[in-house]
Amino acid sequence: MSSEKSQFTTNLEDIEHFSTENYTARKPQLVVLHYTAGSDKSSLEWLAKSRDSGVSAHYLIKGDGGIVQIVRDGMRAWHGGRGVWRGLSDINSLSLGVEIVNWGYDDVHVPEEVDRSSCVMLSGSPLKWFPFPEEQFRSIAELLVDFKERWDIQPSLFIGHSDIAPGRKVDPGPLFPWERLYKEFGIGAWVEDLERDLCFVTLPQAGKEILWTQLRLRDYGYGCPLTGELDEGTQAVVQAFQMHFRPSLIDGKPDVETRLILAHLVDLYCYN
Numbered sequence: 001m002s003s004e005k006s007q008f009t010t011n012l013e014d015i016e017h018f019s020t021e022n023y024t025a026r027k028p029q030l031v032v033l034h035y036t037a038g039s040d041k042s043s044l045e046w047l048a049k050s051r052d053s054g055v056s057a058h059y060l061i062k063g064d065g066g067i068v069q070i071v072r073d074g075m076r077a078w079h080g081g082r083g084v085w086r087g088l089s090d091i092n093s094l095s096l097g098v099e100i101v102n103w104g105y106d107d108v109h110v111p112e113e114v115d116r117s118s119c120v121m122l123s124g125s126p127l128k129w130f131p132f133p134e135e136q137f138r139s140i141a142e143l144l145v146d147f148k149e150r151w152d153i154q155p156s157l158f159i160g161h162s163d164i165a166p167g168r169k170v171d172p173g174p175l176f177p178w179e180r181l182y183k184e185f186g187i188g189a190w191v192e193d194l195e196r197d198l199c200f201v202t203l204p205q206a207g208k209e210i211l212w213t214q215l216r217l218r219d220y221g222y223g224c225p226l227t228g229e230l231d232e233g234t235q236a237v238v239q240a241f242q243m244h245f246r247p248s249l250i251d252g253k254p255d256v257e258t259r260l261i262l263a264h265l266v267d268l269y270c271y272n
């Protein structure tokens with residue numbers, strides 16, 4: 001090889017620089033919702049004040065609905081960890097993270113003095129979940145409407161931490177009001193009519209239900225195993241799906257209703 005430089009190569013120190021006004025900050029594509037499993041105070045400490053926590057989020061929604069911005073929208077907050085959605089794995093680079101003050105489910109991590117009287121059990125789970133107060137829900141909705149308008153976030157790209165990391169994460173949990181967000185504010189994806197015609201999806205043949213479910217979960221965005229068997233990983237994904245789209249029964253089993261909701265979601269949001 002010749003040691004002389006070709007006229008077509010440029011050393012990095014020779015790069016020319018120009019500027020333009022024709023650019024903007026990169027656009028977030030996903031919104032990932034979380035609960036903090038803490039109080040207002042401990043959540044803010046964890047997300048904003050502790051150097052060692054290694055986590056952050058763009059926004060924190062306090063118990064009374066107060067909104068705190070911690071990281072600017074155009075920057076990369078550290079809230080997703082390991083996870084995947086629609087084949088994208090660097091979720092933090094692509095998303096806005098919203099942490100919601102909520103204890104999640106009743107467990108040893110919840111201090112004695114916390115009021116548990118409003119906790120709710122759901123079929124298919126032994127846990128008692130903390131609901132989201134109305135004023136907090138309204139703040140979340142307003143913020144997400146603002147995201148949708150400013151950043152043009154597509155419906156199926158408003159997701160929960162459990163959607164990108166099934167089995168590892170359960171937040172924002174099955175009481176998070178995805179249905180109300182859709183019906184009252186037009187945010188996120190939802191299936192209103194299970195009777196509508198499916199245009200682009202064929203339902204499973206008898207005996208092929210599990211593989212069909214795994215393929216459709218992948219189509220919709222989940223990082224689902226493709227084994228044809230209801231293994232532990234698949235059950236975790238099905239349960240994450242149910243917590244988001246069919247919270248009345250969250251047992252991780254892909255029953256007929258679960259499959260039908262999934263088929264409609266793929267038809268409504270993946271092929272249009």
Ligand SMILES: [Zn+2]
Pocket residue numbers: 033034035079161169171
């Ligand atoms: Zn989370």
